Amino acid sequence: MSFNLDDLLRPNIKNLVPYSSARDEFKGEASIFLDANENAYGSPLTKWYNRYPDPLQLKVKDKLSEVKGVPAGNIFIGNGSDECIDILIRAFCEPGKDNIIICPPTYGMYEVSANINDVYIKKVPLTADFQLDLPAIEEAVDDNTKIIFLCSPNNPTGNSLNREDLEVILNNYWGIIALDEAYINFSRFRSFTQELEDYPNLVVMQTLSKAWGLAALRVGLAFASEPIINVMNKVKPPYNINQASQELTLKALEEVGMVNDMIREIVTQRGVLETELAKLPVVQKIYPSDANFLLVRVTDAKGIYKYLADKGVVVRDRSSVTLCEGCLRITVGTEAENKALLAYLQSYLA
Numbered sequence: 001m002s003f004n005l006d007d008l009l010r011p012n013i014k015n016l017v018p019y020s021s022a023r024d025e026f027k028g029e030a031s032i033f034l035d036a037n038e039n040a041y042g043s044p045l046t047k048w049y050n051r052y053p054d055p056l057q058l059k060v061k062d063k064l065s066e067v068k069g070v071p072a073g074n075i076f077i078g079n080g081s082d083e084c085i086d087i088l089i090r091a092f093c094e095p096g097k098d099n100i101i102i103c104p105p106t107y108g109m110y111e112v113s114a115n116i117n118d119v120y121i122k123k124v125p126l127t128a129d130f131q132l133d134l135p136a137i138e139e140a141v142d143d144n145t146k147i148i149f150l151c152s153p154n155n156p157t158g159n160s161l162n163r164e165d166l167e168v169i170l171n172n173y174w175g176i177i178a179l180d181e182a183y184i185n186f187s188r189f190r191s192f193t194q195e196l197e198d199y200p201n202l203v204v205m206q207t208l209s210k211a212w213g214l215a216a217l218r219v220g221l222a223f224a225s226e227p228i229i230n231v232m233n234k235v236k237p238p239y240n241i242n243q244a245s246q247e248l249t250l251k252a253l254e255e256v257g258m259v260n261d262m263i264r265e266i267v268t269q270r271g272v273l274e275t276e277l278a279k280l281p282v283v284q285k286i287y288p289s290d291a292n293f294l295l296v297r298v299t300d301a302k303g304i305y306k307y308l309a310d311k312g313v314v315v316r317d318r319s320s321v322t323l324c325e326g327c328l329r330i331t332v333g334t335e336a337e338n339k340a341l342l343a344y345l346q347s348y349l350a
Contacts, residue, residue, distance in 0.1 A: 001174040002174055003174050003175075003200055003201040004174075005200075005227050005228065005231075008092050008146055008175060008176060009091065009092060009231065010090075010091065010092065010093070010094050013090075013091050013092075013231065013234070013235065016234060016235070018233075018234045018235075019238050021036070021052070021055055021238040021239065022035040022036035022052070024055055024238070033051065036051075036052055038050050038051055038052065049243055049244065051243070052239055052243075053239055053241065053242055053243035053246055054246065055238050055239055055240075056233065057077045057241050057246055058072070059246070059250060060077060060241075060246050060249050060250055060253075061075045061077065063250055063253045063254075064077075064221070064253065067253055067256060068193060068223070069193070069194065070193050070194075070196070070223050073226050073229065074196055074223055074224060074225065074226060074229060075221065075222070075223055075229065076221070076222040076223075076224070076229050076232045076233065076236075077219060077220070077221060077222075077240075077241055078219075078220040078221070078222060078232075078236070078240065078241075079218050079219075079220065079240045079241060080207070080209070080218040080219070080220040081109075081180065081182060081205050081206075081207045081209075081220035081221070081222075082109050082113070082220065083220060083236070083240060084203075084205050084220050084221070084222040084232070085109055085110060085113050085149075085178070085205070086113045086116070086117070087232050087235050087236055088147060088176060088178055088203060088222075088232070089113050089114055089117050089119055089147065090117055090235055091231050091232065091234075091235050092146045092147060092175075092176055093114070093117060093119040093146045093147065094144075095117055095118035095119060096118050097144060098119055098120070098144045098145070098146045099119060099120040099121065099122050099142070099144055099145050099146070100114050100119055100120075100121055100122070100145070100146065100147045100148070100149060101121075101122045101123075101124055101137060101140055101141065101145055101147070101148045101149070102121060102122075102123055102124075102149050103123075103124050103125065103126050103132060103133075103137070103149075103150065103151075104123055104125050104126070104321070104322045104323070105125075105126065105130075105154075105156055105157060105318070105321045105322050105323050105324050106126075106149070106151045106154060106155065107149075107151050107155045107180060107182075110149040122140045122145070124136045124137050124140050125322055125323065126154075126157070126323065128323070130154060130157040130159050130287070130323070131159075131161060131162055131165065132150070132161055132162070132165045132166075132169070134165055134168055134169070137169065138172075141173065141175075145175055146175050146176060147175060147176040147177075147178055148169065148173060148175065148176070148177050148178070149178045149180065150166065150169070150177065150178070150179050150180065151179075151180040151182075152166065152179065152180070152181065152184075152189075153181075153182075153183040153184065153186070153187050153289070153290040153291040155180075155182065155183065155291065155293075156293075156295055156316070156318050156321065156324060156327075156329045157287055157295050157323075157324070158183075158287055158288065158289030158290060158291045158293055158294060158295050159287065159288050159289065159290060160187055160189050160290045163189065166179070166192070170195075170198075170199045170201075170202060173201070174201070175201065176201055176203060176228075177199070177201055177202050177203065178203045178205060179192055179202065179203070179204050179205065180205045181193075181204055181205060181206050182205070182206060182207045182209070182210055183210055183211075183290065183291035183292060184206060185210065185211030185212075185259075185263050186210075186211065186263060186266060186267060186270075186289075186290060186291050186292050187290035187291070188290065189290065191204065191206075192204050193206075193223045196223060196224065196225060200225045200227075200228075202224065202225075203222055203223070203224040203228060204222070204223040204224070205220065205221065205222050205223075206220075206221045206222075206223070207219070207220050207221065208220075208221070208249065208252070210292060211259060211262070211263050211266075211292070212252060212259055213252075213259075213262065214248070214249065214252055217244075217245040217248055217249060218245065219241065219245060219249050266292050266332050269332050269333070269334070269335060269338055270289060270292065270294065270332045272335075272338065273294060273330070273332055273338045273341075273342075274286050274289075274294060276338075276342050277294070277296060277330075277342070277345075280342075280345055280346070280349070281299075281349060282298050282299045282300070282304060282345060282348065282349060283296055283297070283298055284297045284298060284299060284326070285297040292331060292332050293329055293330060293331045293332060294329070294330050294332070295318065295324065295327050295328075295329050296327060296328050296329075296330055297325075297326045297327045298326060298327070298328055299326075301317055301318075301319035301326050301327060301328055302317060302319060304328065304345070304348060305317040305328060307344070307348050308341070308344055308345075308348075311344045313340065313341055313344055315328050315329065315330045315331070315341075316328065316329040316330075316331075
């Protein structure tokens with residue numbers, strides 16, 4: 001069976017006539033806008049935000065195209081990556097009928113979004129070394145498996161999935177493959193965004209929340225073939241990215257050099273933190289990471305988590321997650337923050 005977009009789409013989405021906003025209908029320059037029932041007298045802010053934003057974020061996509069080396073027509077911008085995940089499930093999965101495959105431990109929103117949309121979830125756990133179990137994935141796929149969600153570098157484990165394994169799935173699966181690369185900037189591996197022409201069913205998701213430091217703006221990215229991007233634009237809310245986020249994102253995208261410097265510093269601090277954590281008796285194992293965090297197995301995850309929280313240092317307790325028993329997920333902070341963490345862990349020992 002080969003990839004066919006029309007065969008994957010839910011019938012109601014295939015026939016959907018999307019909402020047409022005022023800014024969709026008018027293309028061009030004008031001095032007087034009397035089409036969208038906006039407040040022509042402005043807003044109480046120094047900069048006016050009384051006009052609706054560009055529904056397709058075209059200026060941002062043009063700049064992203066320069067930065068990412070992907071044509072603007074192959075870019076979707078979501079209100080965080082979570083909106084990209086939700087839209088893919090809503091567009092391709094028939095509630096109560098279709099299913100998705102996830103490979104835990106992995107990012108939790110794939111499961112949450114599927115549950116919200118009444119889409120069955122098939123869980124194929126990663127192997128003991130946090131890699132894909134290809135035979136089990138092959139066995140799990142059926143005629144109603146519309147999307148396989150894969151995360152590389154993976155959250156919460158931090159490791160990258162073997163590229164050869166990803167290529168096996170890409171070359172043999174007929175449905176949508178959603179590859180989440182939220183942490184790709186911290187990895188030594190290249191992004192799959194350059195492979196879109198080879199894989200028409202591939203959706204690569206990224207974010208500006210991590211390496212770019214724009215978590216508060218909620219800007220998620222999806223890169224895919226134009227037919228898939230058109231479907232996502234069809235399903236999304238008309239003005240899903242607000243004007244302030246678009247303006248600030250454009251400003252940030254001018255600072256590639258600064259972002260690269262931050263990435264290098266985070267990777268350096270990741271190495272330092274790993275070395276220093278390994279010296280502590282409470283640390284049993286530190287898993288290899290291509291992300292901006294470390295998964296660390298400790299002697300008493302819940303006790304250490306509470307001790308640190310009481311000191312005002314918040315890490316993530318992942319000890320109840322499949323294959324992450326006894327583990328804390330620790331984000332790489334600044335040099336000062338990392339030193340404070342290590343000092344508190346030393347005092348915990350005392």
